Amino acid sequence: MLMSYEESLKILHSHIKTYEKVEKIALTECLGRILATDIKADKNQPEFLTSAMDGYAIKFEDQEKPLKILGITPAGKMPEFKVLNGTCVKTFTGSLMSEGSDTLVPVENIRIENNMLYIEKKVPKNFAVREIGENYKKDEILLKKGTKLNYSEVALLAELGFFHISVFIKPIIGILSSGSEIKDLGEALENPAQIRSSNHIAIANLAKKLNCDTRVFPLLKDDEKATFSTLKSALQSCDILVTTGGVSMGDFDFLKKAIQEYELIINKADIKPGRHIKIAKANEKFIIALPGFPYSAMVMFNLYAREILNAWLLQPKDYICKAFLQGNYKKKTPYLEFIACNVEFKNGRILANLEGKKEGSSAIINNLNNKAALMIAPKECEILENGSLVDIVFMP
Amino acid sequence: MLMSYEESLKILHSHIKTYEKVEKIALTECLGRILATDIKADKNQPEFLTSAMDGYAIKFEDQEKPLKILGITPAGKMPEFKVLNGTCVKTFTGSLMSEGSDTLVPVENIRIENNMLYIEKKVPKNFAVREIGENYKKDEILLKKGTKLNYSEVALLAELGFFHISVFIKPIIGILSSGSEIKDLGEALENPAQIRSSNHIAIANLAKKLNCDTRVFPLLKDDEKATFSTLKSALQSCDILVTTGGVSMGDFDFLKKAIQEYELIINKADIKPGRHIKIAKANEKFIIALPGFPYSAMVMFNLYAREILNAWLLQPKDYICKAFLQGNYKKKTPYLEFIACNVEFKNGRILANLEGKKEGSSAIINNLNNKAALMIAPKECEILENGSLVDIVFMP
Numbered sequence: 052m053l054m055s056y057e058e059s060l061k062i063l064h065s066h067i068k069t070y071e072k073v074e075k076i077a078l079t080e081c082l083g084r085i086l087a088t089d090i091k092a093d094k095n096q097p098e099f100l101t102s103a104m105d106g107y108a109i110k111f112e113d114q115e116k117p118l119k120i121l122g123i124t125p126a127g128k129m130p131e132f133k134v135l136n137g138t139c140v141k142t143f144t145g146s147l148m149s150e151g152s153d154t155l156v157p158v159e160n161i162r163i164e165n166n167m168l169y170i171e172k173k174v175p176k177n178f179a180v181r182e183i184g185e186n187y188k189k190d191e192i193l194l195k196k197g198t199k200l201n202y203s204e205v206a207l208l209a210e211l212g213f214f215h216i217s218v219f220i221k222p223i224i225g226i227l228s229s230g231s232e233i234k235d236l237g238e239a240l241e242n243p244a245q246i247r248s249s250n251h252i253a254i255a256n257l258a259k260k261l262n263c264d265t266r267v268f269p270l271l272k273d274d275e276k277a278t279f280s281t282l283k284s285a286l287q288s289c290d291i292l293v294t295t296g297g298v299s300m301g302d303f304d305f306l307k308k309a310i311q312e313y314e315l316i317i318n319k320a321d322i323k324p325g326r327h328i329k330i331a332k333a334n335e336k337f338i339i340a341l342p343g344f345p346y347s348a349m350v351m352f353n354l355y356a357r358e359i360l361n362a363w364l365l366q367p368k369d370y371i372c373k374a375f376l377q378g379n380y381k382k383k384t385p386y387l388e389f390i391a392c393n394v395e396f397k398n399g400r401i402l403a404n405l406e407g408k409k410e411g412s413s414a415i416i417n418n419l420n421n422k423a424a425l426m427i428a429p430k431e432c433e434i435l436e437n438g439s440l441v442d443i444v445f446m447p
Numbered sequence: 448m449l450m451s452y453e454e455s456l457k458i459l460h461s462h463i464k465t466y467e468k469v470e471k472i473a474l475t476e477c478l479g480r481i482l483a484t485d486i487k488a489d490k491n492q493p494e495f496l497t498s499a500m501d502g503y504a505i506k507f508e509d510q511e512k513p514l515k516i517l518g519i520t521p522a523g524k525m526p527e528f529k530v531l532n533g534t535c536v537k538t539f540t541g542s543l544m545s546e547g548s549d550t551l552v553p554v555e556n557i558r559i560e561n562n563m564l565y566i567e568k569k570v571p572k573n574f575a576v577r578e579i580g581e582n583y584k585k586d587e588i589l590l591k592k593g594t595k596l597n598y599s600e601v602a603l604l605a606e607l608g609f610f611h612i613s614v615f616i617k618p619i620i621g622i623l624s625s626g627s628e629i630k631d632l633g634e635a636l637e638n639p640a641q642i643r644s645s646n647h648i649a650i651a652n653l654a655k656k657l658n659c660d661t662r663v664f665p666l667l668k669d670d671e672k673a674t675f676s677t678l679k680s681a682l683q684s685c686d687i688l689v690t691t692g693g694v695s696m697g698d699f700d701f702l703k704k705a706i707q708e709y710e711l712i713i714n715k716a717d718i719k720p721g722r723h724i725k726i727a728k729a730n731e732k733f734i735i736a737l738p739g740f741p742y743s744a745m746v747m748f749n750l751y752a753r754e755i756l757n758a759w760l761l762q763p764k765d766y767i768c769k770a771f772l773q774g775n776y777k778k779k780t781p782y783l784e785f786i787a788c789n790v791e792f793k794n795g796r797i798l799a800n801l802e803g804k805k806e807g808s809s810a811i812i813n814n815l816n817n818k819a820a821l822m823i824a825p826k827e828c829e830i831l832e833n834g835s836l837v838d839i840v841f842m843p
Contacts (some may be wrong), residue, residue: 078632082652098639105700123698125669127641128626143698144739145628147640185805202656202843203815206649206741210642214633232523232541236474237610242525243494244543246606255601256478260598272790273521302519304501344542345602372792396768400837401798409582419599440795447598 053321055430056354056387059328062316063358066332070363072220078208084218084338085262085364090194093211095184100148104179107161108134108142108170111176124149139168148180160191197365199262219364222256224356225289226251227281229271229296230305230343250295250341250348253415257352258293260447261360265296271306275296278305279312286333291356297342298327309341317355319359321430322385325351345415350389350425353446370445377404380428380435388428391418394443403443419446449717451784451826452750455724458712459754462728466759468616474604477596480614481658481760486590491580491608496544496551500575502558503564504530504538504548507572514564520545534703535564544576551575556793593761595658597623615760620654620752621685622647623677623701625667626739646691646744648739649811653748654689656843657756667702669693674701675708682729687752692739694723706736713751717826719782721747741811746785746821749842764840776824776831784824799839815842 054062074086084104102108113136121132123141130141134151142148142155157179160172187193194204194329200218208216233248234240242245248270255265268285271294278297286292297306301383304384313331320328329340339355341348361368374394382388392403403426408418427442428435433440450458469483498504505514509532517528519537528536530547532597538544538551553575556568583589589607590600596614601760604612629644630636636643644666651661664681667674667690674693693702709727716724725736735751737744757764770790778784788799799822804814823838824831831837 079648079651082655125628126626127638129638129640141698145626145642201817202649202652203745203811203819204817205652206645206811209632209648210645210741212643230522230541232521238604242523244525246524246541247608249602249605252475253598255475256598256601259478302537309572345606349599375793375795396797399769399771401792401795401797415599416603421595421597421600423599444529 053319053326054317056320056322059317059320060358063330063355063363066316067359067362068335070219070222073217074220075215075217076193078205078214078216081216081218082202082205083262084200084216085255085366086194086196086200086204086345087217087219089192089196090188090208090211090213092187092191092193095189096186096210097181097183099183101181102142102144102146102148102155102179103181104155104157105143106155106157106179107139108149109139109154109156110134110136111154113137113139114156114170114173117169120163120166120168120257132159153177153180166415178184199366219262221262221264222252222360222363223266223289224263225266225268225285225292226254226258227268227271227285227292227294229273229278229294231273233270236272249415250343250345253345253349254293254295254352257349257447261357262364263360273305275305275308278309282306282309282312282338286336286338290336291359292336292338293352293356294338294340295348298329298340298342303380306340310338315340321386322354323384323388325354328355330355346391346418349419349446353425353444354389357447371442372401372445373440374401374403374426374443376426376437376439376441377402379437380405380426382433382435383426385430387430389425389444390428391423392426392443393422394424394445395422401443403441449715449722450713452716452718454631455716456754458757459726459751460633462712463755463758464731466615466618469613470616471611471613474601474610477612477614478598478601479658480566480596480612481762482590482592482600483597483613485588485592486604486607486609488583488585488587488589489718489758492582492586492606493579495579497546497577498538498540498542498551498575499577500551500553501539502551502553502575503535504545505535505550506530506532506548506551507550509533509535510552510566510569514566516559516562516564523618549573549576553702588798595762615658617658617660618687618756618759620650620659621662621664621681621688622650622654623664623667623681623688623690625669625674625690627669629666631666645811646739646741649745650689650691650748653745653843657753658760659756669701671704674705678702678705678708680730682734686732687755688732688734688739689748689752690734691737691744694725694736694738702704702718702736706734709734717782718750719780719784721750722782725752726751735791742787742814745811745815745842749821749840750785753843763826768797768839769836770797770799770822770839772822772833772835772837773798775833776801776822778824778831780831781824781826785821785840786824787819788822788839789818790820790841791818797839799837
C-alpha cells in the first residue's frame with residue numbers, strides 16, 4: 052500500500068533540522084530576503100512631538116487671541132523658540148514642535164497682519180501633532196526573525212539606521228535532469244524523438260522564487276554508472292538535490308536505483324501526479340527524485356521541496372486556502388489528486404475553475420500559468436461539486 | 448475644487464504613449480520580465496504519438512493473444528520496429544510509439560514468458576498514448592506580448608528552443624527625496640530633529656517589484672536653486688522621476704515650484720493620503736511629486752506611477768478586487784480615501800480588516816506589511832459597514 056501524503060509530510064518533517072546559515076548583506080540588496088534576527092526599535096519614533104503639517108505651533112488655549120510669531124523651526128533643525136502664552140512658532144511638516152506648544156494650526160486656517168497671527172478656523176487640542184512613540188516605541192520588536200523583507204520592511208530598516216542586515220543564506224538547490232531523450236538549451240535536436248529540456252530551467256526559476264540559489268548540473272544521460280557518480284558529486288554542491296526523470300518503471304530508470312545508496316525516507320506516495328516520488332537524506336541534505344513530466348515535476352517540487360524550504364526559512368504555509376469550485380470535477384484516480392486550476396477573485400469570493408486545463412498532460416504552460424493554483428481532491432471523494440468549497444494551493 | 452481621482456487617471460492616461468523599448472536577454476535571466484512579442488509554436492507538441500508510461504506498444508485489437516516482442520524503443524531514439532498484428536515493442540515514458548501501434552499496455556498489466564507478452568489486464572484504445580499536438584498545435588500563439596514570464600512560461604520558451612528573448616527594457620525610475628531633515632543610509636544624525644530617509648529605498652524596492660530599474664539620486668536639501676537644477680539633471684537619467692516631499696504648504700517646498708517649469712498635467716486630487724500630488728510631463732517622461740510621508744508616498748506611487756508602468760508594460764490592472772470588510776470604518780475626510788488594511792483568505796472569502804493599522808500615521812511598516820492592501824472608501828460615503836463589500840487594491 053502506498054504511503055499517504057500526510058504520512059509522507061510527517062516523515063519529511065521529522066528529518067528537517069533547523070537551518071542556521073546566516074549572512075550579512077547590504078540593505079540595498081535585501082528585497083525579498085528572509086530576516087535571520089529580530090529587529091528592535093532603539094528609540095521612540097517620533098522621539099519628540101513632531102508637526103504633521105505646515106502651520107504654527109501654539110498653546111491650545113490661545114486660539115481666540117492674536118499671537119506674536121517668534122520665528123520659524125525648519126525641518127531638521129532643533130526649535131530655537133519656546134512657546135509661551137500669546138506666542139507661536141512657524142513650524143513645518145516633519146519639524147519638531149517648540150517647547151511649550153501642544154497644537155498645530157495649519158497655514159490654511161490663519162491670516163497674518165503686522166507679524167501677528169490670527170486664527171480664523173480653530174482646531175482641536177493636539178491637532179496635527181505626532182505623539183512621541185506614535186509609530187513605535189523604544190524596545191518594541193518591529194520585525195521578527197523569519198520576516199520576508201518587502202519594500203516597507205526595508206524602509207523601516209533604513210529608518211532605524213541599519214545597513215548590514217542578517218538574512219538567511221539562500222539554500223542551494225541543485226537540479227539534475229535525466230533522460231537520453233532530452234537536449235539542453237541551444238543544442239540541436241538530432242531526431243523528432245528528442246525534446247528540449249525545460250524541467251531544469253523551470254525548477255531553477257521556481258527555486259529562485261522561493262529564496263534559493265540554484266546549480267543547474269549538466270543533463271544526465273540514461274547511463275547507470277554515470278548516474279551513480281553524478282548524483283554523488285552533484286550533492287556536494289547543494290543543500291537539496293532535485294532530480295527529474297528516471298524514477299518510474301522503465302529499464303533505464305537508473306536514478307531510482309542510485310538514490311537507494313542514500314537513506315530513503317519516502318518511497319512513493321498515493322498522490323497524483325507524482326506517486327513515484329522518492330526522497331532520500333544524505334546527512335543534512337536531501338535528494339528529491341521528481342517525475343520527468345514537467346507538470347508533475349513542478350507540482351511535486353511545490354509539495355515537497357517547498358515544505359523543506361519553508362521549515363528552513365521559517366516561512367508560513369499561507370499559500371493554501373479554500374475556494375469555491377466552479378463546475379463539477381470527477382476524480383480520475385483513487386489517489387489524492389492535485390489538479391491545476393485557475394483562480395479568480397470575484398465579489399469578495401475566491402473561485403477556482405478548470406477552464407483550459409489539460410488533464411494528464413505534460414504541458415505546464417496551460418496548467419501552471421501566472422494565475423494557476425492546484426486544487427486538492429481528497430482520496431475518499433469521487434466528485435467535487437459545483438459551488439463546493441475546495442482546498443487550493445497557490446504556486447509561487 | 449480638487450480634481451477627482453478618476454479625472455486625474457483619465458488625464459494621466461491621455462498623456463501615456465506606447466512604450467516601445469525592447470531588448471533581448473538570455474532565457475536564463477528572464478524570470479519576471481515582460482515579453483515584448485507573441486510566441487508561436489513552430490510545430491505540434493508532441494510531434495508524433497508518444498508514450499506516456501513505461502510499457503508495450505501494441506495494436507488495440509491484439510490484447511487477447513500472446514504477442515511477440517520485437518525489441519525496444521528507448522526514449523530519444525527513433526523507433527526501429529513496425530508493430531504488425533501479433534507483435535509489440537517495449538516502449539518507455541517519453542518514447543515515440545512504433546508505427547502501426549495505437550495503444551500502450553503498462554508494465555504493471557503484463558507478464559512475459561519465452562519472450563512472448565501476455566496481457567493480464569486490458570486497457571482502452573489509445574491508452575497512455577499522447578496524441579499529436581496534445582500540448583499545443585503548430586502555429587498556435589502560446590504566449591502573448593505583455594505576458595509576465597513566470598517559471599512555466601520560461602520552461603515553455605526552453606522547450607520551444609528559444610534562447611534570446613525579446614522583453615521590454617525595464618523603465619528607469621529616478622528617485623529624488625527632498626528635505627533638509629533627512630539623512631541618508633549610513634550618515635549620522637546631527638540632532639533629534641533629523642530623521643533617516645526611507646522613502647528613497649522604499650520606492651526603489653517598490654519600483655523593482657514592478658519591473659523597473661532604479662536610479663536613487665543624492666538627497667536634495669531644501670534649497671531653491673539646487674532643486675531646480677537637480678530636477679533637470681535627474682530627469683535626464685530616467686523615464687519617470689519620482690520626488691518625495693516639498694509639495695505641501697511650507698516655505699521650503701521648492702519642488703512644488705520647480706515642477707511648474709514642466710507641463711503640469713495633474714495638480715492635486717481629492718484623495719487621501721496625498722492630495723498634494725503633482726504630475727508633470729517632460730516630453731515622453733513623467734515627473735511625479737509625491738508627499739514626504741513614507742506611507743503617503745508609497746500609496747501615491749502605487750496609484751499613479753504603477754498606472755503608467757502598467758500601460759507601458761501592458762500589464763492588467765488585476766490587483767483590484769472586492770473584499771468583505773470586517774468591522775465598521777468611519778470616514779475621516781470628504782476625500783476618496785485609501786486606507787491600509789489587512790487581507791485574509793477565509794472559507795473561500797476575501798476579508799479586509801483594519802487591525803493594527805495606524806490612522807494618519809507616517810509609519811509604513813504597520814500599514815504596508817507583507818499582507819497589506821489598500822481599502823477604498825468612496826467620496827460620497829460616510830461609513831463602510833461591517834460585512835459590506837469594499838474595493839481593495841493589492842500592493843506589489
